[in-house]
Amino acid sequence: MNESDATTGEPRRSAPAPRSGPSDPDGHGISVASSPSAQLAGSSGSGHPVAVVAQPVGGDSASANEHVSRETPDGYEGDPPLAMEALRAVQILNPSGDIVMPRPDRPRVFCVANQKGGVGKTTTTVNLAVALALHGNRVLVVDLDPQGNASTGLNVPHHAGVPDVYDCLIDNVPLADVAQPVEGIPNLFCVPATIDLAGAEIELVSVVARESRLQRAITAHPEKFDYVFIDCPPSLGLLTVNALCAAQEVLIPIQCEYYALEGLNQLINNINLVRQHLNPTLDVSTILLTMYDRRTRLADAVEQDVRNHFGSKVLEAVIPRNVRVSEAPSYGQSVMTYDPGSRGATSYFEAALEIAMRGVNTGGAA
Template structure:
């Protein structure tokens, strides 16, 4: 299976022609491949059967912080599925799990029990990120820096550390290999861990749940992002808003969508993530929905969102 050389991908009224920044890497079939690798191949065949859809690789690494202080809005699910979708289409992707609950690590089936080297060691003890990152089974281009329960104490320990806000940024910059995308999954709070993520990133992706109170608390997040931009990271930008848990049967979901699009304009992706039971089931099998059920509405929606992020980034020079 290979990409058609003359194909273009229409997204948001634009099309991208393949060029030197476009990856044409696709998984190959091998009878000896492990089961997860076979599932990754099956996912690509179902989501992109013709091989014509390509996800352009950015000309410089895009570090994206996935943040929202509200819990349960789909931060981790979004991080995991976007990362898998991009990696399956040839992008080199690193996921940094910055939530002490370690849900992103679980979703990628990466060990994160007590004693496993994790992001805490990087933040507190200056252990290089390369020594902590683990390859995700079955997806060659995807790596994860796990979070263990040790991270729960990092918020307090960082208070007395020199240059406490930029510890993660220095760890990412010191990594010997360059990734196309670095996704940082934040905890549902606005503490020092989230500030570290905001200092390390150039872009912020905010998942917004299509339910009542969806916009409540967002002003505080935007204010914090503005403070970080003013004092610590002048390049930081809220580049992407993703609507999640959309239930097309309710008027409320439609009303929230209109509110968000009116408020954030072009930053809101056209792709909307529906409520989908397959998305909820996938983490219990240590998988993303992309490989667990690539034909589901949840998988196709995250595939469309990843494609849109990739194409927008190329069209605007690196930020969506």
């Protein structure tokens, strides 16, 4: 018999047996060796208009009504390839195909940062990147966290010996040589992080132009991406400074709890210092509220405080606490493909659509 999730009240299926490795600092699961048998997913049930245009990634097309969400007990046997999962995600999130995630006029480079751990940085990076890539945008994810959780969430190898972002920062290896295509998601690439990156913070201290190493690597990439998402570690060291120098926009995920607000002023101060001395074009363009629990007054109070302070920078889409978001990384997937009918998937989809529309409406920068 299925247990009921204490937070969402949804039926919860058994979690997979994890492989050894560090836990996700954002609190969203740990990785396993391979994706288990996946069930077909069904219509989202979201009351919001969500959609995107994307070409089918492979396999036979089917109507969204033929699929059943993982949040229901029924499903199909077998282990379809991730490309089929991606196709289902598009069919479920955008059954009519009417809504488009337009490509920006120029590349948009996002630094996803918050010095507090566990607020959803990696989960946000992975799911926004997948949502945009599934709907016609070319997206690059740069995993700048030594724990490599974004690489895990995209099922990209990042064990010792794999060429990674450390080689780009320290040895000037071209970014194109270490970027890996993400299986099953066309137009999505990931620059992985291995444990070697843990030493980069110290090694960069004596390197010439240490703050702009990542920016030069991204600029020199021969292909131009519509979106680049840089997943930062939960600190304000040289790795995060490199990300802030390479980006034009900062996306700050904020957990809807009191502690999440305490370190926000220091983060904003550091961003202002980088803007004054290193990157004058940097802008805190996007605030995303995560782990929202509508049953608590605190979540509502935090939301109101953030919206009053940051105004239109705060996305209308809010990411709820959702067990499917937590489960997805342990299957080597984003929640967009793991269970596109879940509230977590539809919320991230709406956030990605809002980011895409903001970029077009303001000429390429939110």
